Amino acid sequence: MSAAPTSQQKPILQLVGVRKTFGDFTAVDDIDLDVREGEFLTIVGPSGSGKTTLLRMLAGLEKPSEGWITLAGENLNDVPPNRRPTCLVFQSLALFPHKTVGENIEFPLKVKGVAAAARKERALELMRVVRLPESYYAKNVMKCSGGERQRVAIARALAYDPAVLFFDEPLSAIDYKLKKILEKELKDLHKETGKTFIYITHSLEEAMVMSDRIGVMRTGRLVQVGTPEEIYARPVDRFVSEFVGEVNVVAVEKGADGAWRSPDLSGPVALALPEALAEAERVELVIRPEYMRFVAEGERADNVLEGVVYNEYSLGSRVQYQVRCGERVVLVELSRSKALAASVDRTVRVGWDAADAIVVGG
DSSP states (O other), X not given: OOOOOOTTSOEEEEEEEEEEEETTEEEEEEEEEEEETTOEEEEEOOTTSSHHHHHHHHHTSSOOSEEEEEETTEEOTTOOGGGSSXXXXXXXXXXXXXXXXXXXXXXXXXXXTOOXXXXXXXXXXXXXXXXXXXXXXXXXXXXXXXXXXXXXXXXXHHHTOOSEEEEESTTTTXXXXXXXXXXXXXXXXXXXHOOEEEEEESOHHHHHHHOSEEEEEETTEEEEEEOXXXXXHSOSSHHHHHHHSOOEEEEEEEOTTSOEEOTTSSSOOEEOOSSOOTTOSEEXXXXXXXXXXXXXXXXXXXXXXXXXXXXXXXXXXXXXXEEEETTEEEEEEEEGGGOOSSOTTOEEEEEEOGGGXXXXXX
């Protein structure tokens, strides 16, 4: 069983000044990135952010317009996909529909000239790794469920014995319940194999569950790379904070008296910020809904606003409230055990502590 990667481990894959243009359009713009051996790195971003183009360059399906990509110190720019020690699991899976599960998994071994008995032995071993019953060896792959076919595709990729596995949104077409199961299985598989995984998705939720690190892309650039905790708790800007999940963003300005107030909020409410910002005159505060709370009489918070509950939304174990504070809508999220009774149209005091806000901009 592999150990979790550490910051001291050498990078197995490096991108230096990588850029990709299509005519006048820049799809990937000046990316530097080190991928550590054995880590699970996920690249996320909205449609058009460049993440798929980046993956295609890593897999050898596109060549960088500028910069270079190295794997274990070898420049890959001119190395075709079939000569790279990498494998790509496509979104479509690209299985052979007329072949059995075993034949699909054995395909790369057959291409290498491995004897039939050894191929079968390896295929059965990989089926155990991806939790497919041995009885599926002779089953036509198209008679398998979507989740089972996903496992076949991963087993076939592992049969190549690649140094790095690339995943192109492999769970995007799978129903929610099965997706949650496969997210955990992929994370377990990563730990069991010790392989380096690079995963592309538009779903931040997938990335948070599985990844050692996450890279957030926007308009061709890597905006931030960090652990799930760093991305969530310390986003570098408003885009990253909003991409990670629903947030309250409050613009605040320093007045002549040195107090911070928000033009977004009605009334002259002075706000406490999480840190001294002597040089700034205007910043944005990001407060996640779970750090907001309702403040009863006699209770305190560093910042308190008055408002009216406009609506509430059940999120399973949690409840989210939409509170109108003047012209501003504030989101508050509580565990179900702390939910308000008869909340809609109720006048409330909403609060948060200075240390729970993230300062961006300025």
